[in-house]
Amino acid sequence: MMMFFFLFVWIGWAIAAEERDWKYRLSVYYAKPQDSGTFTCATPRGITNSLVLHVAAVHCEPISVSGMHLTVRIEGTRLGHTALFQCPVGFRVNGTANLTCQASGKWSSRVPTCEPVLCPSLDGPLPEPHLMLEEHNSTYGGRAVFSCAWGYKLQGPPGVECELNGNWSGPLPKCVPIQCPPPIIPFNGHLIHSESAGMDGGRYAVGSLVQFACRGSHMLEGEASIICTETGYWSHPPPFCKTRCPYMGEPENGAMVPTKFAYEPGDELQVTCNPGFESPLGARPKCQQDGSWTIPLPHCTNYSQI
Ligand SMILES: *[C@@H]1O[C@H](CO)[C@@H](O)[C@H](O)[C@H]1NC(C)=O
Ligand SMILES: *[C@@H]1O[C@H](CO)[C@@H](O)[C@H](O)[C@H]1NC(C)=O
Ligand SMILES: *[C@@H]1O[C@H](CO)[C@@H](O)[C@H](O)[C@H]1NC(C)=O
Ligand SMILES: *[C@@H]1O[C@H](CO)[C@@H](O)[C@H](O)[C@H]1NC(C)=O
Ligand SMILES: *[C@@H]1O[C@H](CO)[C@@H](O)[C@H](O)[C@H]1NC(C)=O
Numbered sequence: 001m002m003m004f005f006f007l008f009v010w011i012g013w014a015i016a017a018e019e020r021d022w023k024y025r026l027s028v029y030y031a032k033p034q035d036s037g038t039f040t041c042a043t044p045r046g047i048t049n050s051l052v053l054h055v056a057a058v059h060c061e062p063i064s065v066s067g068m069h070l071t072v073r074i075e076g077t078r079l080g081h082t083a084l085f086q087c088p089v090g091f092r093v094n095g096t097a098n099l100t101c102q103a104s105g106k107w108s109s110r111v112p113t114c115e116p117v118l119c120p121s122l123d124g125p126l127p128e129p130h131l132m133l134e135e136h137n138s139t140y141g142g143r144a145v146f147s148c149a150w151g152y153k154l155q156g157p158p159g160v161e162c163e164l165n166g167n168w169s170g171p172l173p174k175c176v177p178i179q180c181p182p183p184i185i186p187f188n189g190h191l192i193h194s195e196s197a198g199m200d201g202g203r204y205a206v207g208s209l210v211q212f213a214c215r216g217s218h219m220l221e222g223e224a225s226i227i228c229t230e231t232g233y234w235s236h237p238p239p240f241c242k243t244r245c246p247y248m249g250e251p252e253n254g255a256m257v258p259t260k261f262a263y264e265p266g267d268e269l270q271v272t273c274n275p276g277f278e279s280p281l282g283a284r285p286k287c288q289q290d291g292s293w294t295i296p297l298p299h300c301t302n303y304s305q306i
Pocket of ligand 2: 099100
């Protein structure tokens with residue numbers, strides 16, 4: 001025969017039909033310390049089972065909450081009663097949030113405290129060598145804002161926020177080098193790689209300087225050298241190599257007008273001779289499409305020699 005004992009008020013065979021013949025019940029209601037003792041059950045064959053009952057009033061200490069933010073819901077201070085602790089948003093429970101009054105008369109854990117949620121501090125070396133902290137607040141709702149060293153730009157959002165779970169809202173951004181695309185080489189011109197600092201797969205690092213030169217009679221129009229800037233663009237558009245007729249010089253005893261460093265195709269020059277001198281009739285050099293003059297430099301001749 002198996003025996004099950006429950007709390008005491010009543011001793012007898014179990015009531016349920018299927019248990020009635022083998023289960024004996026001991027129930028104790030409204031137990032008092034006097035109910036303590038050893039209870040033994042014996043079958044007709046002499047098999048016994050004993051139960052030691054110790055009845056005592058269990059009271060855990062009243063819970064007093066002194067922490068600033070901590071709130072508690074206390075079920076009671078009797079055996080098995082619980083106390084549930086909570087912290088406000090932005091704080092986390094440090095310790096056990098759920099205490100139970102134990103048979104020993106002690107709560108199962110110490111009263112916890114509320115600690116502010118803090119994300120891992122980002123002070124100290126950052127995982128990216130070119131990454132720099134602009135702003136750093138690792139409490140809940142605070143943010144960390146980043147920038148990159150000169151010549152680098154951020155890849156990804158520039159900041160992260162400290163979330164309720166104590167994690168930053170995402171991975172830290174990366175710094176990637178700023179690069180300029182290869183510049184356009186002017187037609188009839190070429191690059192002089194005087195200083196192609198950090199050129200990488202056809203792209204140029206910030207600060208790279210490139211210089212252009214024109215071939216043959218072509219003249220450079222625009223900036224002869226350009227620099228890759230922090231924006232990832234060149235400081236100026238690349239120059240053009242234009243067909244130009246060179247300056248002819250001056251005839252003796254005269255001048256060519258207009259005077260320019262170089263002439264565009266179609267430009268026409270006039271000779272003005274000093275008093276007493278004269279140029280051949282219709283001597284007007286014209287700049288041609290191939291960069292050459294229609295006639296060579298005219299002369300101014302002394303009247304008396306004509
Ligand atoms: C949590 O509480 C323990 C014990 O009171 C304390 O030593 C520890 O510093 C606390 N932790 C935090 C993160 O405040
Ligand atoms: C608290 O702990 C008790 C005992 O472990 C458990 O029965 C109860 O469900 C818990 N309550 C909460 C809200 O976690
Ligand atoms: C950090 O961020 C929190 C949440 O936004 C804010 O309440 C707190 O004032 C900030 N602390 C500092 C030092 O700026
Ligand atoms: C914080 O992030 C780590 C790493 O991604 C993850 O393992 C952990 O579960 C997160 N913590 C919480 C409270 O979400
Ligand atoms: C022009 O030539 C004549 C004769 O050769 C000379 O006398 C005269 O000085 C010259 N005039 C000038 C301006 O050179």
